[in-house]
Amino acid sequence: xxxxxxxxxxxxxxxxYVLGTLRGGARRRFETWLRSDRPLQQLVTQWQGxxxxxxxxxxxxxxxxxxxxxxxxxxxxxxxQRANAVEDRWAFWRNLHEDLSFWRGLGMFSTxxxxxxxxxxxxxxxxxxxxxVGNYVATLSDDKAQPIAVVSGDTKRRQLVIxxxxxxxxxxxxxxxxxAVYKDGKVRSLGLVASQGIITLPMPEYMSEQAxxxxxxxxxPKGGSGNPEKPTGPxxxxxxxxxx
Amino acid sequence: xxxGQLHIWLAAVANKDAGAFRSxxxxxxxxxxxxxxxxxxxxxxxxxxxxxxFVNIWNNAGSYQPSLAAPMTWMTTIVRxxxxxxxxxxxxxxxxxxxxxxxxVMNALEANDPTPIESxxxxxxxxxxxxxxxxxxGLHRQAMALAFYHDLSHSEVAEQMKLPMGTVKTWIRxxxxxxxxCLSKLESA
Numbered sequence: 001x002x003x004x005x006x007x008x009x010x011x012x013x014x015x016x017y018v019l020g021t022l023r024g025g026a027r028r029r030f031e032t033w034l035r036s037d038r039p040l041q042q043l044v045t046q047w048q049g050x051x052x053x054x055x056x057x058x059x060x061x062x063x064x065x066x067x068x069x070x071x072x073x074x075x076x077x078x079x080x081q082r083a084n085a086v087e088d089r090w091a092f093w094r095n096l097h098e099d100l101s102f103w104r105g106l107g108m109f110s111t112x113x114x115x116x117x118x119x120x121x122x123x124x125x126x127x128x129x130x131x132x133v134g135n136y137v138a139t140l141s142d143d144k145a146q147p148i149a150v151v152s153g154d155t156k157r158r159q160l161v162i163x164x165x166x167x168x169x170x171x172x173x174x175x176x177x178x179x180a181v182y183k184d185g186k187v188r189s190l191g192l193v194a195s196q197g198i199i200t201l202p203m204p205e206y207m208s209e210q211a212x213x214x215x216x217x218x219x220x221p222k223g224g225s226g227n228p229e230k231p232t233g234p235x236x237x238x239x240x241x242x243x244x
Numbered sequence: 245x246x247x248g249q250l251h252i253w254l255a256a257v258a259n260k261d262a263g264a265f266r267s268x269x270x271x272x273x274x275x276x277x278x279x280x281x282x283x284x285x286x287x288x289x290x291x292x293x294x295x296x297x298f299v300n301i302w303n304n305a306g307s308y309q310p311s312l313a314a315p316m317t318w319m320t321t322i323v324r325x326x327x328x329x330x331x332x333x334x335x336x337x338x339x340x341x342x343x344x345x346x347x348x349v350m351n352a353l354e355a356n357d358p359t360p361i362e363s364x365x366x367x368x369x370x371x372x373x374x375x376x377x378x379x380x381x382g383l384h385r386q387a388m389a390l391a392f393y394h395d396l397s398h399s400e401v402a403e404q405m406k407l408p409m410g411t412v413k414t415w416i417r418x419x420x421x422x423x424x425x426c427l428s429k430l431e432s433a
Contacts, residue, residue: 015420020328021391021398045312048321050427053370054377054392055320058282059346060274060365067277067291068269071298077262143246181252213310214248238248 003033003040014043018051135244136208138215140237148237149193151178151215153203160190160201167196168236170219177224179231180207180241181214189228193217207241215241245271245367250315257305265302272316273298276323278346282393283327285339293330297323316367328395336395340404344389353378353385376426384419387412 003009013030016022022030034040072078136153150163162178170176178190178201191201216238218231225232250271256264273294280290280297300322308318331338345353352360353374361374377385383405390401398416402409 011424012417012420015424016416019388019391019416019420020395021401021416023397049313049317049369050373050423051392052317052320052324053367053373054389055279055324056275056316056366056370057345057349057374057389058275058278058393061278061281061290062274063277063291063294064287067273067295067298068266070295071269071302074295074299075262075302077265182255213251240248 004037010040010043014040014047015051018044018047136241137244138239138241140215140217140239142237149217151239151241153207153241155203155208158203158205160203160207161198162193162201163198164194164196170195173222174233175220175222175224176217176236177220177231179216179218180204181216181238187216187229187231189225189231190215192224213240215239245275245316245365247314247316247367247369251310254305254308254315254318257302258308265298268301269298272319275316276319279320280323280327282341282344283324283331283338283395285341289330289334289338290327293323293326297326300326314367314369317369331395340390340394340396342386342390342404344393349374354382372427372430373423375430376423379426380419380422381415384415387415388419391416 003013013022013026017027017030017034034044135155138151139147140149140151141147146166148164148166148168150165152161153159154161160178168176176193176195178193179187180190181187188204188206190204190207193199193201216235218225219233219236220231221233250268253264253268253271257268276297277290277294280293281287284290284293297319301319304322308315312318313321343350348360349364352364355361355378358375358378361371361378364371364374366374387401387405390396390404391398394400396404398413399409401416402412405412
């Protein structure tokens with residue numbers, strides 16, 4: 001049977017394959033097609049994205065401490081941890097979710113004020129022409145999903161424009177630094193950003209050549225971290241770097 | 245649960261960062277363990293599956309592709325496959341409870357307004373699914389959940405629900421169709 005020109009049947013089979021109700025010979029035939037059929041693989045990926053979150057509807061439960069202890073032992077995690085401590089590139093990412101006291105110290109605008117600024121920004125953007133295809137944009141939000149800054153990348157002019165949606169009050173001896181974060185965990189500094197208003201920075205070629213999944217802003221000593229490949233302070237806001 | 249944060253931890257786990265692995269485990273294990281527990285109904289079996297799954301996550305984080313699946317979707321797939329493997333080895337000899345969803349989620353799905361769904365502790369993907377699930381009939385939802393959670397065929401779901409198999413087949417097919425339409429509307433909105 002040929003299912004390539006039967007999109008409805010493809011949908012039905014992919015959905016029931018992921019749900020688990022596609023059985024026996026029909027399942028085996030489907031798996032054979034799946035090995036060589038790229039669009040069918042994409043359909044299965046989509047259905048996994050649709051249905052797997054159903055798992056989160058079950059009641060959360062705390063596993064016993066023994067599970068983690070067994071993992072530590074089996075994977076020799078303590079040794080790995082010691083080895084990593086020598087070049088601790090990740091300590092900063094690891095700690096960021098625990099660094100809640102920082103948020104209180106930042107003296108952020110009230111939620112209401114921030115919302116007014118966001119709506120002002122959004123209404124302003126509506127009258128601007130749409131971004132041309134091939135450009136990039138990221139909305140950087142804080143840990144409460146509050147948008148703080150919008151970064152847009154113009155591939156022709158090789159320019160990044162950073163608009164602070166919510167002005168930040170930071171101590172006089174601190175600076176905000178923008179970073180590109182790669183899938184493999186490497187980071188590169190893009191420069192310092194102002195705590196309010198709009199500033200522009202040069203856009204490096206690598207930001208359009210390869211995927212830069214994430215942009216993040218960290219709080220650094222005045223003048224920046226000093227090492228273009230290693231932030232020293234906590235992440236204050238971040239967001240995905242997306243092609244428009 | 246913040247998907248961006250899970251991404252960052254997974255990227256670090258790919259670099260064999262034990263600290264990030266711990267953070268990832270702490271953030272995701274209650275949901276993943278809760279899910280395994282619904283499938284296997286016994287704590288020791290669910291813990292065995294959770295442990296095997298995290299060994300798998302540690303070893304395969306490098307091959308995780310963010311463009312293909314959200315972190316929770318990727319990890320849930322691993323847990324579900326492991327749990328079903330064990331379920332088959334046990335010859336499906338475990339209790340099946342029809343109430344697969346948390347009470348709070350059930351109430352939110354039955355509510356007439358979307359507010360309770362928004363306040364649930366779920367990823368954005370799961371909230372989208374909940375919004376669309378809320379528009380399905382309860383029995384259709386239950387048929388889909390039984391198949392999804394317990395590795396049941398159409399006829400096994402029919403047996404559980406004491407309904408003719410044709411009815412169950414139709415409900416599941418229609419439910420999946422409606423979900424797809426609803427989720428793609430949410431995505432383009």
